Amino acid sequence: MPSSFGDNLKITIFGQSHSPAVGVSIDGLPAGLAICLDEIYAFLRRRMPGKNAYSTARREADVPEFLSGLADGITCGAPLTAIIRNTDTRPQDYEQLRDVPRPSHADFSAFAKYGTAHDIRGGGVFSGRMTAPLCIAGGICLQLLRREGIRVAGHITRIGDEHRRGFDPVKIGNDEFDILQNADFPVLDKEAGERMLAAIEAASLAGDSLGGIIECAAIGVPAGLGGPLFGGLDSRLAALLFSIPAVKGVEFGSGFSCAELRGSQNNDAFIIDEGSIKTRTNNHGGILGGITSGMPVIFRAAFKPTPSISRQQDSVSLSRRENVMLTVTGRHDPCIVPRAVPCIEAACAVALYDAFLGMKTMHNS
Numbered sequence: 001m002p003s004s005f006g007d008n009l010k011i012t013i014f015g016q017s018h019s020p021a022v023g024v025s026i027d028g029l030p031a032g033l034a035i036c037l038d039e040i041y042a043f044l045r046r047r048m049p050g051k052n053a054y055s056t057a058r059r060e061a062d063v064p065e066f067l068s069g070l071a072d073g074i075t076c077g078a079p080l081t082a083i084i085r086n087t088d089t090r091p092q093d094y095e096q097l098r099d100v101p102r103p104s105h106a107d108f109s110a111f112a113k114y115g116t117a118h119d120i121r122g123g124g125v126f127s128g129r130m131t132a133p134l135c136i137a138g139g140i141c142l143q144l145l146r147r148e149g150i151r152v153a154g155h156i157t158r159i160g161d162e163h164r165r166g167f168d169p170v171k172i173g174n175d176e177f178d179i180l181q182n183a184d185f186p187v188l189d190k191e192a193g194e195r196m197l198a199a200i201e202a203a204s205l206a207g208d209s210l211g212g213i214i215e216c217a218a219i220g221v222p223a224g225l226g227g228p229l230f231g232g233l234d235s236r237l238a239a240l241l242f243s244i245p246a247v248k249g250v251e252f253g254s255g256f257s258c259a260e261l262r263g264s265q266n267n268d269a270f271i272i273d274e275g276s277i278k279t280r281t282n283n284h285g286g287i288l289g290g291i292t293s294g295m296p297v298i299f300r301a302a303f304k305p306t307p308s309i310s311r312q313q314d315s316v317s318l319s320r321r322e323n324v325m326l327t328v329t330g331r332h333d334p335c336i337v338p339r340a341v342p343c344i345e346a347a348c349a350v351a352l353y354d355a356f357l358g359m360k361t362m363h364n365s
Contacts, residue, residue, distance in 0.1 A: 138346020232290020253285025
């Protein structure tokens, strides 16, 4: 099923942007685990719409309702199912899009596959709204990973032309993670963040939008998670990342820049550090052959600019088969990147916990 993911932890996401609710079902969680609901609420608030000038004006409380899988806050072995009700919908904003697709949006490709049956309201199943249930699953996995000594955090490294350096790929500390996860606008450099916010405002005033890059890292990850070929942690994580609307590129470690290097420059020399095998550098991003090496897992995801902009654009009429002009109305993020940071963290946490459960199963068999 295209709406499901996982080998050991199986998650299924359901709903549409303007359906009564969106939700997630999680099968495979071990019984007897305490889940802090307040932490999940706080995590979801980081991606919640309508909080500031650089997000959509749509206002949703994004408070999940847990229907099964928990008994007094403890996992009980049954599939954990939760929903988030959609309350602030304006389907009238999308009527013209039934016939005139937005450039660079899924409107046309969805029409090509599903015809007029596609739910165009809010983008339907192709909407960024579908990352809310992903964040429920990710919020749970983040808690469970932290109890195993594994932490995940992301930050913004680029908005349009404004960019900032990333993590030190070898020495990523808990202090950086604490700062990022308590920040309204998660960047490592406050001045760079102010320039990024100014760039978003300028694009919005021009009726335009901006894309950007999010870098994410996981520390405390043991060596041995993942597998070869289709079971590679990087390939599984990439599948989750590309399921987040607007993600157009993913790279691990040195990524595309390694194509400019020689092997002698890109290779990460092994060393003994306080009795443990590590690498002096981390161009491999913590994953070798699809399996974690024990170094920080580090990757970046590139986001395209939001397709829904108020500037007039060229499009076509699907019914009349003629060229037309389109002006998109409604409420849309001028830049989705700030609200996408917890979504990237959620995807990373789900992939890691799925692999972690796989390693526990193998060791216990």
